[in-house]
Amino acid sequence: xxxxxxxxxxxxxxxxxxxxxxxxxxxxxxxxxxxxxxxxxxxxxxxxxxxxxxxxxxxxxxxxxxxxxxxxxxxxxxxxxxxxxxxxxxxxxxxxxxxxxxxxxxxxxxxxxxxxxxxxxxxxxxxxxxxxxxxxxxxxxxxxxxxxxxxxxxxxxxxxxxxxxxxxxxxxxxxxxx
Numbered sequence: 805x806x807x808x809x810x811x812x813x814x815x816x817x818x819x820x821x822x823x824x825x826x827x828x829x830x831x832x833x834x835x836x837x838x839x840x841x842x843x844x845x846x847x848x849x850x851x852x853x854x855x856x857x858x859x860x861x862x863x864x865x866x867x868x869x870x871x872x873x874x875x876x877x878x879x880x881x882x883x884x885x886x887x888x889x890x891x892x893x894x895x896x897x898x899x900x901x902x903x904x905x906x907x908x909x910x911x912x913x914x915x916x917x918x919x920x921x922x923x924x925x926x927x928x929x930x931x932x933x934x935x936x937x938x939x940x941x942x943x944x945x946x947x948x949x950x951x952x953x954x955x956x957x958x959x960x961x962x963x964x965x966x967x968x969x970x971x972x973x974x975x976x977x978x979x980x981x982x
Contacts, residue, residue: 807893807949809833815893821949822888822921835898835946841882841923842940844871845970863972871938873908873930880970881926884941888921891955895947897924903944907932910945918952919959922967 807815809831815821816831823836830837847855848862855861863880873879889895894917899910909929916924926944930936938944963974 805951806834807951812836812949820890821893823885826885830943832946835948837943838897838924838945838947839884840926840938840940840942840944841884841969842869843867843882843969844938845880845972846878847972857975857978860976861973863970865970869940873928873936873938875930875933875935878927878929880972881928881938881944882968882970883924883926883944886921886923886968887916887947889916889918889960891918891959892952893949894918894952895949897926897945898948899945900943906936907934908936916947917960917962918956919961921965923969923971925964925967925971 812821812831813828816823816826823830826836830839843865845863845865848864871879871881887895894915896915897911899908903910907930909927909931911927911929924947928938963977964971
C-alpha cells in the first residue's frame, strides 16, 4: 500500500519516519520531495581503465553549491535529507519528470530497505547534448513509501547504513553466494 500525505505527515510528527531537514511543502499527495545535497563524486580514473567488482574503487569528491553535469557524464550525488525508515516501511526513489524531460536520469538502486538510515546516494546521468547545471537545495526527486505486511525479519544493516555525502560503490565488500 502506497502511503498518503496524511499518513506520511502523521508518521513524521510521531517520529516513526525520520526525514531531516524537511519542510511541510515537501509532502506531496503520495510522496515526499527530496532535494539535491552539495556533494558530488566521480570515479577516479584507473591505470588500466577497467573497474573490477573485487577491488575498492576510489572517487574524486567535491563539495559545491552548483555542479555542471556535462553531456554523457555520470556523477554520484546525495540528498539534503537524512532519512531513517522503520522496520515496516520501504521507499522507492523516483526522479522528477520535469528533470527527466531535460535528459537527466536520476537513479539509485530504486529501493530503500526497511531499517535503512542515512542520506540517499543518487546516480545522475546526463543523456542530453547540453550540459545541465545542478544546484544544491533543488528538488531532484521523490520518495514513495509503501507499508509492508509485517515488520522486516532482518531490517537493513548493510554496508551503506548511516552513509552521508555521495557514497561510492562498496561492491568489493560483498561476499558472493556460490
